[in-house]
Amino acid sequence: MTNVGPASRERAVKIAALLREELSRHLPVDKTIASFGQVDACVRREQGQLFPLRDHLRGMILAMLSANRPWKPIANNMARLAEIFGGFKPSFLENTPAESLEASVKAIGCGNRRVSFQMRAIQPNIATFRRLDSDAGTIDAFVADQPIETVVRELGAGRYKLRELGPTLVLEYLKNVGIRANKPDVHVLRICGPSRLGILSADASPLTAFHEFRAFANAAGMHEVELDNQIWLLGAEEYASICGATPKCAACALRSVCRQNQAT
Numbered sequence: 001m002t003n004v005g006p007a008s009r010e011r012a013v014k015i016a017a018l019l020r021e022e023l024s025r026h027l028p029v030d031k032t033i034a035s036f037g038q039v040d041a042c043v044r045r046e047q048g049q050l051f052p053l054r055d056h057l058r059g060m061i062l063a064m065l066s067a068n069r070p071w072k073p074i075a076n077n078m079a080r081l082a083e084i085f086g087g088f089k090p091s092f093l094e095n096t097p098a099e100s101l102e103a104s105v106k107a108i109g110c111g112n113r114r115v116s117f118q119m120r121a122i123q124p125n126i127a128t129f130r131r132l133d134s135d136a137g138t139i140d141a142f143v144a145d146q147p148i149e150t151v152v153r154e155l156g157a158g159r160y161k162l163r164e165l166g167p168t169l170v171l172e173y174l175k176n177v178g179i180r181a182n183k184p185d186v187h188v189l190r191i192c193g194p195s196r197l198g199i200l201s202a203d204a205s206p207l208t209a210f211h212e213f214r215a216f217a218n219a220a221g222m223h224e225v226e227l228d229n230q231i232w233l234l235g236a237e238e239y240a241s242i243c244g245a246t247p248k249c250a251a252c253a254l255r256s257v258c259r260q261n262q263a264t
């Protein structure tokens with residue numbers, strides 16, 4: 001557990017305020033976060049909603065499609081994707097050839113370099129979800145009731161390994177089904193690392209980064225998933241596009257709290 005003292009809390013609150021200020025210059029923050037649906041999914045789950053297998057398949061497939069590519073074309077094609085994947089119904093996905101799904105996804109510009117493997121992973125992954133259902137009750141109970149470290153280990157690399165989903169994409173999938181989580185991917189690690197916002201320690205393992213990010217969100221008084229979404233928006237080229245590989249520090253509201261600025 002990461003300890004957070006008063007000074008850290010004050011800094012966390014300040015960073016959160018400046019982050020929103022900067023994002024607000026580029027996009028409607030709340031509307032954009034709402035369009036991702038992950039915070040809303042958490043609220044629904046915490047109000048008692050259960051998520052059927054169909055929602056888990058949607059969350060898993062969207063996580064797959066998000067890998068190594070811009071998100072906006074996928075966001076803009078969400079209705080079309082729901083059609084292509086038959087509303088994410090298990091029976092449809094179990095009976096539709098992977099080649100057909102791959103061709104349809106590519107036709108609307110939503111593929112990535114793993115899409116062929118990803119589409120071929122859907123049916124084996126449904127079989128894994130069904131195995132988990134019979135072993136643990138339901139997949140929904142499994143992801144909601146187990147410690148998140150267990151869920152990520154089991155689905156990302158363990159007994160119930162989901163093809164084409166490593167631990168990072170498992171975290172993305174979990175956010176899609178309303179589990180409070182954060183995804184320390186390459187962009188978040190860069191923005192939050194010791195040379196920029198200093199939220200994460202140097203050479204943090206993925207698990208350490210996950211917990212440090214969570215502790216920071218708590219210190220800032222923010223919903224962990226909302227903070228995750230906001231940090232991602234700050235760097236994403238098709239959204240705020242401020243803190244990418246080449247950061248635009250001169251125009252950034254976070255300059256006063258950012259180590260990148262202090263180093264230059």
Ligand code: SF4
Pocket residue numbers: 196197242243244247248249250252253254255258259260261
């Ligand atoms: S000041 Fe520069 S490095 Fe820091 S958050 Fe802003 S753009 Fe990123």
